[in-house]
Amino acid sequence: xxxxxxxxxxxxxxxxxxxxxxxxxxxxxxxxxxxxxxxxxxxxxxxxxxxxxxxxxxxxxxxxxxxxxxxxxxxxxxxxxxxxxxxxxxxxxxxxxxxxxxxxxxxxx
Amino acid sequence: xxxxxxxxxxxxxxxxxxxxxxxxxxxxxxxxxxxxxxxxxxxxxxxxxxxxxxxxxxxxxxxxxxxxxxxxxxxxxxxxxxxxxxxxxxxxxxxxxxxxxxxxxxxxxxxxxxx
Numbered sequence: 543x544x545x546x547x548x549x550x551x552x553x554x555x556x557x558x559x560x561x562x563x564x565x566x567x568x569x570x571x572x573x574x575x576x577x578x579x580x581x582x583x584x585x586x587x588x589x590x591x592x593x594x595x596x597x598x599x600x601x602x603x604x605x606x607x608x609x610x611x612x613x614x615x616x617x618x619x620x621x622x623x624x625x626x627x628x629x630x631x632x633x634x635x636x637x638x639x640x641x642x643x644x645x646x647x648x649x650x651x
Numbered sequence: 652x653x654x655x656x657x658x659x660x661x662x663x664x665x666x667x668x669x670x671x672x673x674x675x676x677x678x679x680x681x682x683x684x685x686x687x688x689x690x691x692x693x694x695x696x697x698x699x700x701x702x703x704x705x706x707x708x709x710x711x712x713x714x715x716x717x718x719x720x721x722x723x724x725x726x727x728x729x730x731x732x733x734x735x736x737x738x739x740x741x742x743x744x745x746x747x748x749x750x751x752x753x754x755x756x757x758x759x760x761x762x763x764x765x766x
Contacts, residue, residue, distance in 0.1 A: 546693065550691075572753075573753065575754070575755075577755075582760075582762075583759065583760070584741060584757035584758060584759050584760050585694075585741070585755075585757050586757070587754045587755065587756075590753075590754060629693070629694070631693075631694075633753060637753065638696070639694075639696075639753075639755070640693075641693030641694040641695075642693050643691055643692055643693045644693065
């Protein structure tokens with residue numbers, strides 16, 4: 543079966559760095575997405591990786607290793623507004639998205 | 652501004668009633684999707700449509716129906732046959748893969764509660 547695993551909840555301190563991991567087992571691979579979702583709101587797109595390596599976008603970076611079925615989202619200089627759930631999703635060989643359950647990130651002052 | 656509009660934002664339904672959730676997009680996207688989100692679970696695909704007048708069942712289509720008569724509109728009907736309809740429903744659209752990264756653009760969501 544297809545599976546996406548990510549931690550349920552993480553806690554970090556304002557101004558610090560946090561890494562959210564995602565491992566996947568899917569039927570084929572056409573890219574991995576990270577979305578941010580604040581409570582009660584719609585998810586918003588953060589990043590897309592289809593090749594191995596690190597993609598940097600401001601305070602957020604996303605890494606992919608296809609051979610290991612592994613990705614992480616790195617958030618630097620954490621701000622209180624970064625408190626949200628972070629969803630990992632993989633596009634399979636049929637171009638369908640398989641979603642993880644999300645990681646709830648709690649930022650403390 | 653371009654985007655996706657879902658309505659209503661909140662909806663209460665009595666058991667045995669059908670309800671229809673509206674989803675409209677002005678992004679000129681070909682593909683549209685309906686997802687259901689429950690606490691502690693990933694998004695689950697209900698139905699999707701890649702072109703007007705065509706749609707496909709997702710992983711949890713039972714008890715739901717859709718139509719795609721116009722490119723801009725993809726309404727979802729939650730029927731009385733859906734045994735556990737209380738959930739947060741998300742509509743999304745995208746350009747088809749091959750034309751872009753396939754990034755999804757989401758509406759604000761509709762929270763349905765069955766009384």
